[in-house]
Amino acid sequence: MGDIVRFVPKSELERARLIREARAIYDSIFPPAEPDRAPQDGEERVKT
Template sequence: MGEVVRFIPKSDLERARLIREARAIYESIFPSADPVSEQRNPKQ
């Protein structure tokens, strides 16, 4: 049998790229493991 090829519109690819870039920028500004918040809220 033949393969199924899915065509993705260029606008969808661009949207996904922009979302990845925005997440990377956000993560660089607000890292997941935030040592400052851990100092404010010590674990008991």
């Protein structure tokens, strides 16, 4: 009953989406040098 609902502006959701997309493009061009690095938020661990 005491749940707090946070309304997120559409612009904030779009900004987060664009950042994730840019990070994916960057990682596809410049793959991480460390295969055992810790995954970032929302990112899956890379298996080699």
